[in-house]
Amino acid sequence: MACVSPDGKPTESGTKMLRALQTGLKSPEEIAKNTGLPLFRVRSGLRELTQAGLADQKEDSYTLSEKGAGLIK
Amino acid sequence: MEEIKEQVGHMPRIGELAPAFEAVTTHGVLKLEDFKGSWLILFSHPADFTPVCTTEFIAFSEIHPELQKRGVELLGLSVDSVSSHIAWARNVEEKTKVKIPFPIIADLNKEVSLAYGMIHPGQSKTETVRCVFIIDPNQKIRTILYYPLTTGRNMDEILRIIDALQTTDKNGVATPANWRPGDKVVVPPPNTQEMAEERLKQGYECVDWYLCKKKL
Numbered sequence: 043m044a045c046v047s048p049d050g051k052p053t054e055s056g057t058k059m060l061r062a063l064q065t066g067l068k069s070p071e072e073i074a075k076n077t078g079l080p081l082f083r084v085r086s087g088l089r090e091l092t093q094a095g096l097a098d099q100k101e102d103s104y105t106l107s108e109k110g111a112g113l114i115k
Numbered sequence: 116m117e118e119i120k121e122q123v124g125h126m127p128r129i130g131e132l133a134p135a136f137e138a139v140t141t142h143g144v145l146k147l148e149d150f151k152g153s154w155l156i157l158f159s160h161p162a163d164f165t166p167v168c169t170t171e172f173i174a175f176s177e178i179h180p181e182l183q184k185r186g187v188e189l190l191g192l193s194v195d196s197v198s199s200h201i202a203w204a205r206n207v208e209e210k211t212k213v214k215i216p217f218p219i220i221a222d223l224n225k226e227v228s229l230a231y232g233m234i235h236p237g238q239s240k241t242e243t244v245r246c247v248f249i250i251d252p253n254q255k256i257r258t259i260l261y262y263p264l265t266t267g268r269n270m271d272e273i274l275r276i277i278d279a280l281q282t283t284d285k286n287g288v289a290t291p292a293n294w295r296p297g298d299k300v301v302v303p304p305p306n307t308q309e310m311a312e313e314r315l316k317q318g319y320e321c322v323d324w325y326l327c328k329k330k331l
Contacts, residue, residue, distance in 0.1 A: 044143025082149040082188060083142060090143065 045087035046094045052113060055079060056096070059087050060114045063097060063106040073104070126232035129259060133157075133250045134230040140190070141200045142218035147254060154187040154277065155250040158268075159233045159243035163195045163203035167267045171245070172204075173213045178270045185277055186252075189217035193243055194228060197221035238264055249276060251284075286331055299328040 045056030052060055055077075062068060062076040070088060074081040088104050091097040096110035106114075127134060133155075137146045147155075158175070160168040175189055182189060193200075204215040222228050222243075233243040245262035258276050262268055279290040288300040304325045305311040311324040319327035 080188060081153065082145060085149040086143050086145050 044083070045090045046096070050094060052091070052096060052110075055083065056087060056091060057114060059084065059091060060096060060106060060110050063104060063110070064114070067100060067103045067105045069103050125230055127230075127248070127256055127259070129256055131256055133248065133254050133256050134227075136227045136230060138192075138220040138222065138227050139197055140218035140220050141197060141204065141215075145190070145218060145220075147250075150188055150190070150250070151254060152252050154185065154252060154281075155190060155248075155254075156182070156187060156273065156277075157190045157192065157231070157246075157248040157250060159192045159228065159231075159246045161239065161242035161244070161264050162193055163199045164206070167265070168193075169203075169207060171267050172207060172215055173211055174268070174270045175217070176213050176215055178274060179216050181274055182277070185274075185281060187277055190220065191217060192220035192222050192227060192233070194222050194225055194241060196223055235261075247273060249273075249280065251280070282331070288329075288331070291328070299330050302327045302329055 045053055045059065047053055058077045058079065059073055062073045068076070070081060070084045073079075073088070074084045077084070079087070088097060088099070091110065092099050092104070096107055096113065097104050098107045125134065133147060135147050137144060160171060162168060172191070175191070179189060200219040200221055204219070208214050220227055225234065228234050228243050231246065231248060233246045234240070235244045238244050242264070244264060245266070245268055247258070247260040247268065248256055249258035251257050257280050260268070275295065278296045279294060282296070282300065283289060286300065288302060291298075291301050294300070299320065302319055305314050314324050314327060315321055319329050321327040
């Protein structure tokens with residue numbers, strides 16, 4: 043996985059995306075702009091972060107989950 | 116006959132929606148829909164750690180910044196494992212100092228290769244030929260190029276096609292043979308006799324009513 047390591051911890055790009063979510067609900071486009079990551083990477087990364095329980099999806103936007111917030115303290 | 120059909124798979128055509136996929140890549144699991152809103156060049160190569168493919172990957176990496184300026188993403192593919200792709204990309208960087216900045220699909224089960232008609236059994240039953248699919252932001256196939264195993268691709272032509280397609284979309288024009296950005300473009304031919312008569316009075320550079328050019 044590109045954004046979450048096999049041990050469940052976010053990778054460097056995963057951490058970047060989680061940090062971008064710290065300030066509230068964001069769309070993939072906003073996260074791409076904030077992190078400098080390509081939009082396709084952000085979309086696939088958000089899928090991984092959501093599946094790993096580190097981010098939550100709300101319609102077309104994403105927010106940090108409690109578990110995700112705990113990992114980037 | 117059935118066996119050959121099975122090896123070839125579907126042959127997509129220009130104007131069709133690009134076949135959807137979900138694939139393991141060097142940048143994680145990617146879906147075609149992840150690229151929605153961007154232009155995408157999906158290209159296949161026969162195998163990792165082979166000479167012509169290595170020169171092509173270096174060349175694709177070199178035009179990557181130019182492609183980014185035009186809103187184009189690159190996605191490579193071959194019937195190799197993700198470990199092989201990673202090892203090859205690392206080797207290319209170590210030996211040539213060129214970093215491969217784009218993802219590469221590890222299409223071991225040939226799912227994507229077959230969906231895009233990238234296996235040509237007359238060339239190889241196990242490797243993909245050198246295909247280029249240019250897919251627009253609406254995920255429609257706009258250009259297909261096929262090269263044989265022995266011929267490396269021309270990056271200038273790929274950039275030229277992107278420029279031509281984007282110029283066509285932006286201005287509703289066509290581009291003549293050997294067109295380059297800045298050259299005159301072709302005005303679409305008139306559909307009626309009345310329009311044909313008017314065309315010659317519109318100040319375009321015309322050879323005749325059906326072939327008129329203009330500067331953008």
